[in-house]
Amino acid sequence: MSPTGPPRTADLSPATRIDALAEHSGKRIAVVYEGGTYSYRVLADHAATLALELADRGARSGDRIGYLGGNSVTFLAAYLAASRLGAIFVPVNSRLTSAEIAVILDDCAPHTLIVEPGHREVADGAVAATTATPTLLLVHGDPAIGVDDPGTPWTTLPRVRAGDRTVPPALRCDESRLAMLAYTSGTTGRPKGVTLTHGNLWWNCANMDLVAPAAPNDVTLVVAPLFHTAPFGCFVLRTLLRGGTIVLRRGFDAEQMLADLVGYRISTVFAVPAMYAAVADLADFPGVDLSALRTAVVAGAPATGQLVSRYLDRGIALQQAYGLTETLFASCLPAERTAENPGSAGLALPFTEIRLVDPATGEQLTRPGDRGEVCLRAPTVTAEYWNNPDATAAAFDADGWFRTGDIGYVDRHGCLYLVDRRKDMIIVGGDNVYSAEVEQVLTRFPGATDVAVVGVPDPHEGESVVAVLSCRSGVAPSLAEIRRFAEPLLARYKLPTQVVLAGQIPRNAMGKIDKVAIRAALVAGEDSVFRADTGAANPEAGAADRPMPAPVVERTPRISVRTATPSEPIPDWLRELPTLAPDAQHRIVFELVADAIARTIRGAPTALNADDRLGDLGLGSLAAVELAKRLGAALRRNLPSTMLFEHATVGALVHHLRTRVLTEPVEALALDRLAELERALLTDPPQGSTRAELRARLRGSLDRLAAEAAGSPPTTPNAVADATDDELFALLDAELDPARVRTTGAGVHP
Structure with a gap:
């Protein structure tokens, strides 16, 4: 007898699941955030309140709900509120500029844009530059942020609890309903909206559960940005749907992360290699109790064998995972194999197929060790890009395999190894930077005639962005000038941290930029490939248009003041500093700061000036931690990394440090x-x-x-x-x- 009626599928709505937990386990702690705890009942109520607010303003099923801000409970509530309405959640990278966000708004035309106060100015600029007309809601009541009366056209989110009104049940979500749009820059430099369904997200959780399991009583630490699908789509969502607890941090701080791992008895965590390395470098790391940590996943960049070994020494297996925004996690290394395969991206996840194809012919490669493009097929893979059929067609072959653009091989044990990226993507602290996007901006720099952008290894961020420029005669921009030019158009993590002024940019026989040769030369410190051959660059150009004859690379300085370690005796120069004349005090502290910057930031200029902006030197968040540590050790002071962002210039930082030395005795x-x-x-x-x-x-x-x-x-x-x-x-x-x-x-x- 054949069944009658419409086919039934499971309801995958996360809002329905959170409502059920609120009803049956309402007092269970869902989120720990900014010193406070949020039960499942409170989280469900927060989401319902926001859903009512969105519905009152006309949001309906299928509408896009954007969120621009940092990690917060409101971010989670906004996702759940969108799910209640059957709307599509659009997490916007909070590091983007107004121009970059405007492109996203034009593409997805959100009904509502929810914005944290600290991002309001960027949002105003984005809305002004787009044809989209979203309703603008400002986050209110978050313990980590404050807000005044925003004024027209902004409205603050209400304080009213959903319990004061009748809340309709959450809309049913089958596996084909769109859950979110996650934007990722493409090789052309224009962002693409990756469509992810509730089914994609559910299968992602199920896939990871079989290799890096989560349990109902888990406590999961979140330090990576939630606008990335890895921490949100798998770890946050997976823990909440199982009734666990999220310890949510606004951002990453190594000391705080280690304290959380110990104090909250964290059982699962996700982070990028640079974060794990910063924690392992802490003096307390070898001795603290980490016995509760069962699942530690690393992704975003390859983890080195040395890093894996440091955690294995503490009884923790760093499980390397691999995936893209379009595919979610595709592979993960089982915990028991991390010691023998430290460089591997892992085995294909249980519900994922991986195959390698020849990039030139498209033929499948089957022998272990053969290099080819990694292609994926799984229920976690997106079906299409939003409003971009050409990009969709280019990403999939006729059999539905997704082309990742990554080159890798599989060994005889089935472990995947990645060796190159066809798309020339640079990973900075876990964030993707596409060289073409940066090149498009830098080609507009006045006097630039040729530009190449590559990534090189960086001890703090995994990789850093290096710009190689050929310029007209007489044009020799500094790193600071290049960064200031690009700053309005690119997010800070995309800005170059090193500039090479080249006589010529290496090209292959086809006339294409040879980025393999450029990377190798930069890593080896070999400048000869950038020297101009006589008449080779452009024989048709006039003298004024010819490239510079030799490369100029901004290298790190070597200054005599050495940064000491805290275990050494207080040096005589620090003891004598208060007795010196003010100009001598300033000189010593200035040299100390310059030396610390040179040792910390790749590509720092050979000479620093007092008015040089720290941001122009490529100071990222992880480098700031290291720089503060060096300066604090030398000056015998406890210096927070936030101090480096509170003082805009080198001179302001030197003045602050000198004042602290004179007013706070070294006791x-x-x-x-x-x-x-x-x-x-x-x-x-x-x-x-x-x-x-x-x-x-x-x-x-x-x-x-x-x-x-x-x-x-x-x-x-x-x-x-x-x-x-x-x-x-x-x-x-x-x-x-x-x-x-x-x-x-x-x-x-x-």
Whole structure:
């Protein structure tokens, strides 16, 4: 007997699932965010309130709902609200410029654009440059951000709870209903909207569950941007649908991430290699308790064997995964194979097919080790690009295989290895940068005659963007000039961090730019390939149009002031700094800053000026952590990485650091060393001449402490010089902990 009625499919609506959890496990913690906790009942209520607000303004099934902002509970609520209405969620990369966002708005024509206050100016510029007319809603009530009355045409999100109104049930979502549009730049430099259905997202979670499993009681740490499909589509969504807890951070900070892993007993986490490396570099990493961490996935760039080994030493298997926005995760390395295959992108996920084809002929390659283009077929793969049938046709072959543009091979054990990218994509801290997009901008620089953009290895961001330019005679732009020119048109992470002014740009026999040769030369520090051959560049050009005769590469400087480590004694120059003339103080701190920048930022200019902007030097968030660490170690201060973004220029940073040195005496390290000395004397009291020498050293240390606190050179004789042992240690106790000052000589002091 044949079934009657319409075919039935599962309801994959995430809003329906969160509503069910709110009803049956409403007090369970869904999200930990900015010092507060949000239960499933509160999260569901937040999403329902926003859905009512969107519906009141006319949003309906199929409409696009954009979100521009950072990681937040409101981001999650906006996705769930869109799902309730059957609308399509459009997370916008919060690092893009107005011009870049305008292209996205023109393409998807969102009904509503939800914006955090910090991005309002960028959003205003984008809306002004587009024909789209979205309703503009400003995020309100988020504990991480504030907002004043925005004024027309903006409206703030309401404070009203959905419980005050009747909320209709969430719209049913089968696997073919579109869930989101994720925009990714194409090789032509124009963003493409990747259509992802609720089915794509569901299968992505199911695929990863069989290799990097999630469980109902998991606590998942999120530090990567939610506008990327990897942290959101798999880890956040997967944890919430299973009733777990998300620890959500606005951004990445290595010390905070390590503290979260320990303090919240994190069980699953996703991050890019640079983030894992920054955590592993922390002094506390080898000793903290990470026993709760069961699943640690790394993607966005290859993880080095050394990084994998450092985590294996802590009993943690970094599982390398591979995927694209168009495909979601396609492969993942099982935890038990990370030691033997550290460079692999893993095995094909259970519901994913991978095959390699010859890029020239399209023939399938079957022998282990043969290099070919990676092609994918799976229920996680997008069906099409939004409003772009030409791009869709180019991405799929006749049998439905998606062409990734990545070149790789499979070994005899079935492990996938990636060796190159046909699309010349550069991965900066997990973000994709397409060289063609940057080249299109730089070709407009006045005087530029030829441009090539490539990525080179970077210790902080994975890769950094390098621009190679040939220019007319007399035109020699600096890195700062290039970055300032491109800044209004490109997101900051896409800006070059190194500029090579070349006599010629290497090309192959077909006349195409030879980016393989350029990358190899840059990595090797070999400049000869950029030198102009006589008459080779453009024999038809006049003298004024000919390229420069030799390359000029902005290299890192070598300045004499060395950044010390905290374990070393306080250097004499730092002790003497307060006694020097102001101009001498400024010079020393300036040299220290220049040296730290040279050691941290690839391609920093050979000479720095006080008015050079830190942003023009290519200071990214991960490099800022390293730079603050270097400066803090040298100056014996605890310097937050945010400080580097609070001072726009090198001169402003030098002034700030000099002021801190003069107003905050260096006491902590000396007191710590004296405390260690006191403990040593208590456990093993010295005798005779050793005792007398220790007494003299202790008095000298206390003399220096007193002098530094008073801001003047030590003077003798003084009270310390005549003090007894008990009086000396009583003074030390008072410095270490005033609450336990001993008023008598009682104790076990030597």
